Amino acid sequence: MQQDDVRNGLFTPSAEDLAGVEAWFAEYDALAARGAVEEIAGLAVFPLNLATDVPGGFGAVRQWDREEFVRVMTEVMGGGTAGTETTSVRTPRFLTPNLVLVETEATVTVEGERQSMRYADLLVRTADGWAFQTMVQGGWGHGWPAATRG
Incomplete structure (x- = not known):
């Protein structure tokens, strides 16, 4: 967990x-x-x-405050995911002792319908433990403006 755990960069x-x-x-x-x-x-x-893509083939990015996160995720999660069958394979890639990018490949089955997805989260180590700070997943950008450079 200490910076001296880094070898050869x-x-x-x-x-x-x-x-x-x-x-x-x-x-x-x-x-x-x-x-x-x-x-x-x-x-x-x-x-x-958040980073995602929009219909038409471009990326989109946003920042959410806590209020927006709670509003959107309440709509998405509804009463929870307990009624779904989910299998996830997570691959953590530590950039440093305090930053880890975790790629997840998941399959969700709801009422017999299977959907596979891949997404990533950036976790940062805080004084209170790990916390997620960045979510990356395709398909969330309906109605979002496409990202622009500069």
Whole structure:
């Protein structure tokens, strides 16, 4: 967990580091199953960065404050994900001891319909533990303006 754990410019996470990220996602998944959006918001650092794409083939980015996150995720999660069958394979890539990019490949089954997705989260280590700060997933950008350079 210390900066001196970085060798040749690359951080190699310990079993404890990996377990910490796995525990964070276990907590997140349990909260999502209950639809506990306010508690999930407590696991984030705001403003929260989002990157997605919009119809037409361009990327889009936004920042959400806590209020917007709670509003949108309450609409998305409804009463929670407990009625869905979800399998997730998460691959954490530690950039430093305090920054980890986690790619998730998930399959969700709702009423017999399967949907596969891939998304990523940037977690940052805080004094209170891991928190997500950036969410990246395609398909959320309906109605969002396309990103522009400069």
